[in-house]
Amino acid sequence: MNRLFVLLTILIFSASSASAGTPAPKELKDLHFGEALYYAFQGDWFDAISRLDTELMQHHGVDEPERDTLHYHVGQAEFDVGDFELAYRMHQRAGRAFRAVIEGNVEEPVRNEAVFRLARLYFQKDQPVNAQDAVGSISGAVPSEIRNDLDFLRAQIHMANGRFAEAARILRDLQDAKGLQGFAAYNLGIALIKDGKELEGRQYLDRTGQINSNDELTLAIKDKANLVLGSKRLQEKNFEGAKQVLDRVRLNGPFSDRALLGSGWADAFQGRFERALVPWSTVVTREVTDASVQEAMLAVPYAYGKQNVNGKAALMYGSALEKFGAEVDKLGASIESIREGHFLQALVREEVKQDADWVVKLRELPHTPETYYLLDLMASHDFQESLKNYLDLEQLRTKLDSWERDLDAFEEIIAQRRAYYEPLLPVIDREFRRLDSQMRLRLEQRDRIERRLKAMLVVPRPDYLATAVERIISEQIAHLERKLTAGGAAVPGDVEARIARLRGVLHWNIYTEYDRRFTEAHTHLRDLNGEVERLKRQYAAFVRTRQAATQSYEGHDDVIRRQRSLIRAAREKVGELMARQGHMLETMAVNELTERRERLAEFQIKARFGMADSYDRATRAQTQEKGE
Amino acid sequence: MFCRQRGVILGISVLLLSAAAYGQEISKEQIKGLDEQVQEIKSDALGIAAELNQLEEKLLYPSNTQVAVFVSLAGGETFRLDSVEIRLDGTPVAHHLYTFKELEALQHGGVQRIYTGNVRSGQHDLQVSVIGKTGGGADFQKSERFAVNKDVGPRIVEISLAAQGITRTER
Numbered sequence: 001m002n003r004l005f006v007l008l009t010i011l012i013f014s015a016s017s018a019s020a021g022t023p024a025p026k027e028l029k030d031l032h033f034g035e036a037l038y039y040a041f042q043g044d045w046f047d048a049i050s051r052l053d054t055e056l057m058q059h060h061g062v063d064e065p066e067r068d069t070l071h072y073h074v075g076q077a078e079f080d081v082g083d084f085e086l087a088y089r090m091h092q093r094a095g096r097a098f099r100a101v102i103e104g105n106v107e108e109p110v111r112n113e114a115v116f117r118l119a120r121l122y123f124q125k126d127q128p129v130n131a132q133d134a135v136g137s138i139s140g141a142v143p144s145e146i147r148n149d150l151d152f153l154r155a156q157i158h159m160a161n162g163r164f165a166e167a168a169r170i171l172r173d174l175q176d177a178k179g180l181q182g183f184a185a186y187n188l189g190i191a192l193i194k195d196g197k198e199l200e201g202r203q204y205l206d207r208t209g210q211i212n213s214n215d216e217l218t219l220a221i222k223d224k225a226n227l228v229l230g231s232k233r234l235q236e237k238n239f240e241g242a243k244q245v246l247d248r249v250r251l252n253g254p255f256s257d258r259a260l261l262g263s264g265w266a267d268a269f270q271g272r273f274e275r276a277l278v279p280w281s282t283v284v285t286r287e288v289t290d291a292s293v294q295e296a297m298l299a300v301p302y303a304y305g306k307q308n309v310n311g312k313a314a315l316m317y318g319s320a321l322e323k324f325g326a327e328v329d330k331l332g333a334s335i336e337s338i339r340e341g342h343f344l345q346a347l348v349r350e351e352v353k354q355d356a357d358w359v360v361k362l363r364e365l366p367h368t369p370e371t372y373y374l375l376d377l378m379a380s381h382d383f384q385e386s387l388k389n390y391l392d393l394e395q396l397r398t399k400l401d402s403w404e405r406d407l408d409a410f411e412e413i414i415a416q417r418r419a420y421y422e423p424l425l426p427v428i429d430r431e432f433r434r435l436d437s438q439m440r441l442r443l444e445q446r447d448r449i450e451r452r453l454k455a456m457l458v459v460p461r462p463d464y465l466a467t468a469v470e471r472i473i474s475e476q477i478a479h480l481e482r483k484l485t486a487g488g489a490a491v492p493g494d495v496e497a498r499i500a501r502l503r504g505v506l507h508w509n510i511y512t513e514y515d516r517r518f519t520e521a522h523t524h525l526r527d528l529n530g531e532v533e534r535l536k537r538q539y540a541a542f543v544r545t546r547q548a549a550t551q552s553y554e555g556h557d558d559v560i561r562r563q564r565s566l567i568r569a570a571r572e573k574v575g576e577l578m579a580r581q582g583h584m585l586e587t588m589a590v591n592e593l594t595e596r597r598e599r600l601a602e603f604q605i606k607a608r609f610g611m612a613d614s615y616d617r618a619t620r621a622q623t624q625e626k627g628e
Numbered sequence: 629m630f631c632r633q634r635g636v637i638l639g640i641s642v643l644l645l646s647a648a649a650y651g652q653e654i655s656k657e658q659i660k661g662l663d664e665q666v667q668e669i670k671s672d673a674l675g676i677a678a679e680l681n682q683l684e685e686k687l688l689y690p691s692n693t694q695v696a697v698f699v700s701l702a703g704g705e706t707f708r709l710d711s712v713e714i715r716l717d718g719t720p721v722a723h724h725l726y727t728f729k730e731l732e733a734l735q736h737g738g739v740q741r742i743y744t745g746n747v748r749s750g751q752h753d754l755q756v757s758v759i760g761k762t763g764g765g766a767d768f769q770k771s772e773r774f775a776v777n778k779d780v781g782p783r784i785v786e787i788s789l790a791a792q793g794i795t796r797t798e799r
Contacts, residue, residue: 024737038738
């Protein structure tokens with residue numbers, strides 16, 4: 001079975017793996033960029049783009065981008081976002097991303113690489129004229145790692161625009177290019193043939209058909225070259241030459257059935273039916289749904305008939321007829337299954353996607369169509385793109401559902417926070433205001449003390465550093481004096497002397513201890529500064545926590561309402577697009593199966609004729625024998 | 629008989645040279661038109677995702693409490709990583725079993741955000757435990773503790789895993 005879908009798998013996953021080839025920087029400085037790459041390397045393009053977009057937006061929004069860690073990778077990030085968008089089949093956005101790089105203030109090699117990517121995008125989107133214009137604008141230095149790819153792209157674009165001579169000229173120089181082994185020679189062969197240089201073109205196809213390689217893609221192009229060359233030789237009745245190249249095709253490659261069939265015909269056309277039976281007998285044992293196998297089922301009895309083994313031929317035609325009938329029924333059931341929607345249901349089943357060959361394994365699910373008949377269709381670009389779009393839409397549908405549930409959860413969180421904080425906050429705020437005013441007062445006092453101490457460095461003021469006891473005593477002495485002199489009475493001499501002595505003691509202490517007290521005051525102020533710092537930190541922490549408390553439930557309602565409305569609109573659109581895309585896939589599949597059914601119906605007619613003819617000949621031979 | 633033979637033989641050229649002629653009723657324009665609409669809805673969805681991410685961060689992981697742990701593989705590491713467990717202050721907060729694709733993404737240089745959560749400011753104990761297999765196929769299990777200081781801004785911790793040990797990368 002591998003042989004059948006090797007090519008399909010290569011085709012389906014080649015775009016993804018190419019984009020996943022984006023290397024990580026040697027030294028990663030920005031973790032968020034690394035996170036985007038983590039998703040990209042897994043082919044999870046939506047999350048990769050989403051993260052990288054956010055990161056780039058934040059980077060361009062900061063005042064000093066050069067201090068942002070993405071600064072080290074911003075060039076690669078700008079390219080990567082375009083590549084990721086391309087891999088996610090968002091060609092319009094990818095084009096904008098590349099154009100932004102081109103129009104930006106970048107160095108010549110960077111600009112040229114962006115133009116190369118833009119041209120490749122145009123080429124992939126079947127816009128070869130735009131692609132031609134783009135590559136035409138490349139001039140100057142081109143990064144060495146894309147030089148060969150750029151030349152190969154130029155050649156492909158020339159071919160798409162019908163300029164085969166120019167394409168051939170470029171491809172001639174790429175014959176030894178690393179990574180293009182086989183592809184350059186094959187394309188050169190085709191370009192030369194299209195340019196009217198048939199003989200030379202065939203030489204290159206022949207050369208491609210003899211390449212030695214272990215690479216699966218190179219081997220596939222080698223097989224293809226042999227098949228194309230073989231079919232050309234068959235058409236012009238160079239049967240020996242055709243057989244020679246068709247026999248080079250690997251027996252386990254994706255083109256082996258067709259090659260074996262052709263090889264048999266090359267013998268049959270020369271009347272060597274016994275030899276033709278060798279490849280044909282191999283093909284008929286293979287998967288019955290394959291068109292070549294079905295044709296071989298007619299070819300084998302035909303060869304037996306030509307050798308006058310008419311009885312066996314008749315039996316084999318009968319067997320083929322039976323198998324064709326079964327396949328026609330299977331195709332009918334498959335078409336019915338697709339029309340009933342089972343194909344689309346099976347396509348999006350998660351458990352099937354765990355397997356790399358999931359598209360093919362759909363056939364094993366109940367009520368699903370025979371996917372083997374869809375292999376050629378599935379390998380076609382249009383079907384692949386449509387299928388990937390359908391799967392992307394299904395992924396979006398799941399995401400939108402999950403986001404809506406997230407919004408429900410957010411609203412519940414907000415409601416719970418509001419219920420918890422709203423009764424608490426007024427009390428907390430009141431207490432905070434009280435403490436805040438106290439704090440401000442104390443801070444003012446501290447500032448005043450500091451100012452005074454500074455002033456005292458210039459003009460000493462011992463009285464400022466009197467202790468509380470000393471101040472009280474001073475007040476008491478003054479009070480005593482006032483009482484004694486009340487009414488103009490004279491103070492007795494001994495009392496006056498005692499008061500003076502007390503004042504003297506007080507004065508003595510204040511002035512003699514001034515230096516010590518002044519030093520102590522500074523020490524205390526330093527201690528106080530420490531406390532004030534701690535207080536300020538607690539204050540800031542409280543303010544932040546208080547703000548966070550409010551922000552945890554306020555100001556989100558509008559955002560959530562808007563998001564809900566956007567999600568609802570997007571869901572409707574996704575639903576509509578899924579229906580249309582699904583219908584398109586179903587139509588493609590039904591058309592393909594119908595065509596195969598019609599072809600089988602023709603084969604049935606041929607088998608009936610063959611069987612009747614073989615029986616006639618067998619009977620005639622028998623009668624002739626009896627007559628003799 | 630010759631006619632029948634010719635009929636069968638003509639099958640070859642069809643088989644070898646024809647491309648699939650499916651979808652006669654579906655034009656290139658239809659495919660292109662639908663594809664452009666799919667691109668538009670993808671763009672819309674990316675816009676919604678960006679705003680939702682911001683909302684989620686504001687609501688669930690405000691910067692004053694946010695802590696995020698990122699995991700990467702040291703350059704050139706070939707050991708098979710099976711699982712990583714993160715404990716914060718003794719509580720298991722994240723446990724991840726790696727698929728082949730995830731492991732490959734790490735080996736290519738991708739960085740995984742394994743945990744985002746909230747902690748108070750101050751010192752915290754972060755314990756990282758790794759289970760895997762060495763290049764030679766032997767089982768290995770490693771565990772390492774780190775002190776994480778959380779202040780006002782979001783705290784981002786990068787853990788680098790290697791067969792030799794677990795290290796914290798400072799940024």
